[in-house]
Amino acid sequence: MTATTQQKRNSFVPMAIVAVLFFILGFATWLNGSLMPYLKQILQLTPFQASLILFSFYIAVTFTALPSAWVIRRVGYKNGMALGMAIMMVAGLLFIPAAQTQVFALFLLAQLVMGTGQTLLQTAVNPYVVRLGPEESAAARVSVMGILNKGAGVIAPLVFTALILDSFKDRVGTELSQTQIDEMANGLILPYLGMALFIGILAFAVKKSPLPELEQEQEQESTQGQTKAALAHPSLALGVVALFVYVAVEVIAGDTIGTFALSLGVENYGVMTSYTMLCMVLGYILGIICIPRFISQPKALMISAILGVILTLAIVFGSNDSYAIASVLLVPFGGANLPDTLLLIAFLGLANAIVWPAVWPLALSGLGQLTSTGSALLIMGIAGGAFGPLFWGLASSGESLGMQGGYIVMLPCYLFILFYAVKGHKMKSWSK
Incomplete structure (x- = not known):
């Protein structure tokens, strides 16, 4: 067995785990495209208010990118992945009281926490794509992960529609009663609970997985x-x-x-x-x-x-x-x-x-x-x-x-x- 063959075999399991994480990142990110109009319908939001659903998710990158790098330096890449998914699990659970109370601010908080967890997970998982495997094939690995991420964007809205939206198709363009609004809001509870549990189990699995710890780079003296x-x-x-x-x-x-x-x-x-x-x-x-x-x-x-x-x-x-x-x-x-x-x-x-x-x-x-x-x-x-x-x-x-x-x-x-x-x-x- 050649050294190259052995390296490919040793990196297969870690790259498979990373591939799953990239899919999860894409799934949670592009779920927003279905969540935004759904909440607009339930909460009767203006276009500007609906845009805040995306704003609260993506603004987390601005505030948590550098702190995420600090966390990775302290706990390591593998623990950083697990911690990022644990935060995403908490975000999924926050959707439950948000749906029950129909308070817009709680949905925005859940989105902010989800974005924070995603930022930490991205900060930890991206270096694996480049550093787990030969440098000359890094571009190919990046492309595969990109397709997985965007492919999850194809699947996420379909899953959202199948689990939540299909039952309420007849309500598009109609004025909703409070009973109908309650029913639609409660439709979010079980799917987000399931997603939170799945991400939590995955976080535990990553924590116990054979992912090798990447060598930490030395900090720059003057950032x-x-x-x-x-x-x-x-x-x-x-x-x-x-x-x-x-x-x-x-x-x-x-x-x-x-x-x-x-x-x-x-x-x-x-x-x-x-x-x-x-x-x-x-x-x-x-x-x-x-x-x-x-x-x-x-x-x-x-x-x-x-x-x-x-x-x-x-x-x-x-x-x-x-x-x-x-x-x-x-x-x-x-x-x-x-x-x-x-x-x-x-x-x-x-x-x-x-x-x-x-x-x-x-x-x-x-x-x-x-x-x-x-x-x-x-x-x-x-x-x-x-x-x-x-x-x-x-x-x-x-x-x-x-x-x-x-x-x-x-x-x-x-x-x-x-x-x-x-x-x-x-x-x-x-x-x-």
């Missing part, structure tokens, strides 16, 4: 100095902004599509996130096949941004009464007859899929010893997921724009990504 030096590189600083606006549009496309579908009277609004995630998975696979074999990373990023601009304008100015796309792509194969605007939002998944993997190497290029600091700064870009839906909610609440017009907030985001693809990533100094 502030490292950060300032890293941000002196325009390609990195602009890359952080690019990832911020990217995550903003990714979350808008994935998590507001169900709320928009609810406003159009679509009964299966809970599964709409699956459409966007399916397009993201397809885009991810296309990226793996084409980059860099047929197309460079900057050019792929440029094409993604241009596609995002075109789709955004088509969504804002499109007709909700047109079903041309569905009549060609879905209805002949037994699919749902959905408005063009909804499917155009789902197609944003294709535009968004390869932005994250394209920006990272461009932003970190030439950083040398500052690479780890640059990576930490790029992770902070995930906070865009908190603010993108918030701006969409504010724009949607205006009488002149409405939900459909609110998607115009994505236009400057895609234009900035286009700028980064064409020029931003090439900038070596701020003076040029």
Whole structure:
């Protein structure tokens, strides 16, 4: 048996465990796309109030990313994973009193705690993908984990709909009585209790698993100095902004599509996130096949941004009464007859899929010893997921724009990504 074969065999079980964790991360994240319109219907929320459901989840990254790194240094990677899932379990249990009392603030608290647990879990689990296995195949492992994460985004809304939403399809577009509201709210209790128990069992299993402990890196003596030096590189600083606006549009496309579908009277609004995630998975696979074999990373990023601009304008100015796309792509194969605007939002998944993997190497290029600091700064870009839906909610609440017009907030985001693809990533100094 060769050393390489032995290494692959030794890393198989740890990578299988990590794969499960990436799926759990994706499942809990993209469940928000179904939860948001469901709570909007139950609690009779405005678009802005509904956007706070996503804001409270993603804002946790901003406040807990650095503390999570500190926790990992103190307890180790494996214990950090278990602790992150334990926090997610607590979040799942918090949904029970939130559903029973129908207090919006409790739902927001549960979302905040869920985001906190996810941040800790991500901080602990991501290094395993790179460091458990040969360095030359790290990119392939990252791609597989990305597909698992987005694949969970396809499945999560379907599970939510099957367990919770199917019983209440006839209530879309109707004024609910208090009895009906209570019934719908209580429908959340058993599924979230089951999810909490499952995550708790998984946390215990990870704690007792044969996951090897990764060697801790030595702390930098001057974090502030490292950060300032890293941000002196325009390609990195602009890359952080690019990832911020990217995550903003990714979350808008994935998590507001169900709320928009609810406003159009679509009964299966809970599964709409699956459409966007399916397009993201397809885009991810296309990226793996084409980059860099047929197309460079900057050019792929440029094409993604241009596609995002075109789709955004088509969504804002499109007709909700047109079903041309569905009549060609879905209805002949037994699919749902959905408005063009909804499917155009789902197609944003294709535009968004390869932005994250394209920006990272461009932003970190030439950083040398500052690479780890640059990576930490790029992770902070995930906070865009908190603010993108918030701006969409504010724009949607205006009488002149409405939900459909609110998607115009994505236009400057895609234009900035286009700028980064064409020029931003090439900038070596701020003076040029």
